[in-house]
Amino acid sequence: MTARSKLARRRNAQREHNRIFWAALAAPGIIWLALLFIVPFYVVLAIAAGQLNQLYGTPIAVYNPLDWSATNLNAVWHITFGSGAFVGPIFLRTLWYTAVASIISLLIGYPAAYFVARFAGRRKAIFLVLLIAPFWISYMMRMLAWIDLLQTDGYVNKVLTTLHLVSHPVDWLGGQSYTVILGLVYGYIPYLILVLYAGLDRIDGSLLEAGRDLGLGRVRTFLRVTLPLSRQAILTGLLITVLPMLGDYFTNQLLSGTAGTAMIGNVIDGDLSTQAFFGQGAVLSLLLLLLLVIPMIYYVVATNRSSREAV
Amino acid sequence: MSATAATSAKPAAGSVTARAPLPRLRRNPWGHPWFLEGFTWLYLIWSIVPIALAVLFSFNNGKSQSAWQGFSMRWYYADPVNSVLHDEQLRLAVIQTLRLSAYTTLIAVPLGVAFALGINRWRSYTSASFNFVMILSFVIPELIFGVAMFFMFTSLFTSVGLGTLAETLALVTWNVSWPAIIVQARLVTIGRQYEEASADLGSTQLQTMRRVMLPLLTPAIFASAVLVFSSVIDDFVIVDLLNSNAANTPMSVYIYSQQHGGNGGPALNALGTIMLVMSFVIATVGYFGYRFMTRGERSDRQEALSTIAGI
Numbered sequence: 001m002t003a004r005s006k007l008a009r010r011r012n013a014q015r016e017h018n019r020i021f022w023a024a025l026a027a028p029g030i031i032w033l034a035l036l037f038i039v040p041f042y043v044v045l046a047i048a049a050g051q052l053n054q055l056y057g058t059p060i061a062v063y064n065p066l067d068w069s070a071t072n073l074n075a076v077w078h079i080t081f082g083s084g085a086f087v088g089p090i091f092l093r094t095l096w097y098t099a100v101a102s103i104i105s106l107l108i109g110y111p112a113a114y115f116v117a118r119f120a121g122r123r124k125a126i127f128l129v130l131l132i133a134p135f136w137i138s139y140m141m142r143m144l145a146w147i148d149l150l151q152t153d154g155y156v157n158k159v160l161t162t163l164h165l166v167s168h169p170v171d172w173l174g175g176q177s178y179t180v181i182l183g184l185v186y187g188y189i190p191y192l193i194l195v196l197y198a199g200l201d202r203i204d205g206s207l208l209e210a211g212r213d214l215g216l217g218r219v220r221t222f223l224r225v226t227l228p229l230s231r232q233a234i235l236t237g238l239l240i241t242v243l244p245m246l247g248d249y250f251t252n253q254l255l256s257g258t259a260g261t262a263m264i265g266n267v268i269d270g271d272l273s274t275q276a277f278f279g280q281g282a283v284l285s286l287l288l289l290l291l292l293v294i295p296m297i298y299y300v301v302a303t304n305r306s307s308r309e310a311v
Numbered sequence: 312m313s314a315t316a317a318t319s320a321k322p323a324a325g326s327v328t329a330r331a332p333l334p335r336l337r338r339n340p341w342g343h344p345w346f347l348e349g350f351t352w353l354y355l356i357w358s359i360v361p362i363a364l365a366v367l368f369s370f371n372n373g374k375s376q377s378a379w380q381g382f383s384m385r386w387y388y389a390d391p392v393n394s395v396l397h398d399e400q401l402r403l404a405v406i407q408t409l410r411l412s413a414y415t416t417l418i419a420v421p422l423g424v425a426f427a428l429g430i431n432r433w434r435s436y437t438s439a440s441f442n443f444v445m446i447l448s449f450v451i452p453e454l455i456f457g458v459a460m461f462f463m464f465t466s467l468f469t470s471v472g473l474g475t476l477a478e479t480l481a482l483v484t485w486n487v488s489w490p491a492i493i494v495q496a497r498l499v500t501i502g503r504q505y506e507e508a509s510a511d512l513g514s515t516q517l518q519t520m521r522r523v524m525l526p527l528l529t530p531a532i533f534a535s536a537v538l539v540f541s542s543v544i545d546d547f548v549i550v551d552l553l554n555s556n557a558a559n560t561p562m563s564v565y566i567y568s569q570q571h572g573g574n575g576g577p578a579l580n581a582l583g584t585i586m587l588v589m590s591f592v593i594a595t596v597g598y599f600g601y602r603f604m605t606r607g608e609r610s611d612r613q614e615a616l617s618t619i620a621g622i
Contacts (some may be wrong), residue, residue, distance in 0.1 A: 028427025040459035112354045115347040124610045132620045136590045138545040140566040141583035145365035154377040154531040198622040247454030285458040300446045
């Protein structure tokens with residue numbers, strides 16, 4: 001009896017020792033994330049709920065929640081819904097661009113990912129390299145590529161005028177919504193495709209064979225087996241493109257540069273260049289975060305679940 | 312299916328209904344999907360040809376980004392003023408990108424690996440919540456994170472200020488999730504038996520870590536280092552918000568600000584091409600390095616490719 005309890009005690013001591021070891025390993029990362037991920041959001045909150053120094057026009061961060069004021073929130077409310085509202089339409093445009101660009105990305109990306117995952121056969125590695133290649137090419141380089149092509153004397157206009165599809169060169173880069181949407185699709189589709197590919201590739205081939213054995217044709221197998229099984233990949237893939245698109249402020253600057261295609265990211269980025277608008281920028285980025293918290297948590301839970309299922 | 316159902320429901324019906332399903336059979340519904348393959352090729356051409364042209368224009372013997380005027384290396388080194396080699400700004404941008412990539416990788420990888428090990432083995436409320444925070448840092452839109460970092464370094468940690476240090480701290484926080492996620496996934500596939508065997512043979516926690524766990528984790532650590540390094544090369548938003556002068560402006564921001572400011576030209580394409588070559592060298596090293604490290608395992612080319620792409 002005593003021997004056993006001694007053993008148990010030693011095992012407990014060992015376990016306690018282990019816990020300290022693992023906790024010590026995790027500690028630097030935990031401290032880092034606390035200081036440089038959690039605290040910064042409190043600073044944003046402190047600036048959003050803070051005051052403006054009237055004399056210098058500089059923001060004053062207020063860290064005590066009891067002293068928080070709604071000055072900046074009111075200002076944002078005013079520019080969003082008030083009489084001089086300019087943020088409201090920009091916000092709607094952001095949602096519109098993001099929705100259209102993600103749907104186009106899905107419509108292009110899904111068939112390509114589906115083909116590579118299911119039918120590429122022995123050439124799968126080559127296709128995979130080609131699918132991954134844009135992922136490794138800098139976003140700026142990919143935007144430069146389209147700026148080159150879409151110039152007034154660029155190749156797109158040359159081809160179109162040679163084929164007599166247009167009589168005059170089109171001013172693609174002069175503030176067109178479709179150019180910005182094209183840029184967003186081109187910029188973010190590689191990430192979507194990779195997630196879709198990973199999801200489709202994971203589907204057990206025997207399930208598809210079962211569908212075939214039960215007399216389903218290709219289209220029906222796809223609709224009844226593949227599509228439902230890839231729902232998760234579609235959702236996470238869309239999230240992985242929608243989240244950065246909503247915070248995008250550079251694609252439209254490069255491909256149009258006019259106020260008519262401004263997105264919410266441009267307003268936030270613009271606010272950061274003038275100290276007097278820091279507070280409004282902080283409020284806007286917190287509101288955007290608030291809007292995205294639920295999809296983000298969904299993503300975290302979904303990826304956690306799928307990694308547990310993979311065990 | 313409906314055609315089959317119709318025929319089986321009326322077996323005694325005339326030969327016309329019995330023959331109805333035949334044209335479908337002749338078409339072999341499980342043959343190669345040429346339409347899908349064609350679509351995939353169109354997508355690949357669309358995704359790669361513009362970039363190839365942009366690379367081509369970096370060798371243009373003229374100032375145009377859209378009209379070909381002959382081959383030259385002037386934008387790389389031949390031009391005594393405007394080439395990447397001789398233009399101080401361009402050269403600084405290349406150096407700054409490499410510097411940030413190196414610093415970030417050197418800090419983020421050890422931090423993330425230790426975090427992953429600790430979090431994965433130390434089961435507690437703290438570890439679970441910080442794992443959640445870590446994955447949140449992976450999905451949060453970069454603009455929102457960048458804004459938080461901007462306020463952090465301009466109003467709380469003012470001694471850090473903007474510049475290389477702020478850029479590095481923010482990039483480490485942004486990228487620490489790569490090693491943390493990849494190493495955790497690897498820990499799950501390894502299982503606990505090696506660790507337990509090592510403990511049974513009498514080694515201490517530290518010895519197990521050094522002799523057993525680290526060698527087993529090497530491919531995952533290597534893959535995450537490759538991903539961190541290359542994603543810092545391509546990073547734009549964080550460094551755009553946190554740079555303060557020409558000496559700490561990396562390539563992506565330089566390309567953006569010049570192109571946006573109307574100073575585009577083949578020198579930017581040259582800079583973009585250098586970024587592209589860097590990423591591809593790293594991807595190639597990453598791929599073959601990973602293949603070499605996992606040579607004893609049952610891993611294939613696709614597995615290595617997806618790991619290097621972070622999927």
